[in-house]
Amino acid sequence: MSKRKMNGATLLSPVPPTMVSCRGKDGKANIITIAWTGITCSHPPKTYISIRPERYSYGIIKETGEFVINLTNEKLVKAADLCGMLTGKKVDKFKKCELTEEETEGFSAPMIKEAPMSLCCKVTDIIPLGSHDMFMADIVNVYANEELFDEKDRLSIDTVGLVSYTHGEYFAQGKKLGKFGLSVANKEHKKKK
Secondary structure (H helix, E strand, O other): OOOOOOOOOOOOOOEOOEEEEEEOOOOOEEEEEEOOEEEEEOOOOEEEEEEOOOOHHHHHHHHHOEEEEEOOEHHHHHHHHHHHHOOOOOOOHHHHOOOOEEEEOOEEEEEEOOOOEEEEEEEEEEEEOOOOEEEEEEEEEEEEOHHHEOOOOOEOHHHOOEEEEEOOEEEEOOOOOOOOOHHHHHHHHHHHO
């Protein structure tokens, strides 16, 4: 099988179409849809979001140093899409999408109540990259819906119906293929016999 060479492009896929909520010092809350996000460190838990400086939420997050990453499930995909199409300068996205602001302990930025999980983040660094600036942040708190915990009190995020985004299209997550360590699981089992 041969591969075709192309110019450098943003072709890492899939990515999570998250809804990032923030609140300005004027008290107005906003939601921006962000797919350029991920984990940068386990200990301490750190994440990032990349935002174009001309976006409305950019100034809010730069000024307040706070944001909440709200994970998007299948029920929220239309709201996430709409929040990425509209500007908070002109539209109250919480109202337009019929979403509920939920307060977070120690944060001015609200969570989205309807989101299955919310990660409360404090900005540590802003790195100019070109078209986007990267907001590096500590994940201070995580809120998860009670129904995501199983009978052993383990978080079962696979039951929530998270979505992914690939080149302009949204997808439901597919079937489970295994768990971490699957590549050596049979070898380890055979050694123990």
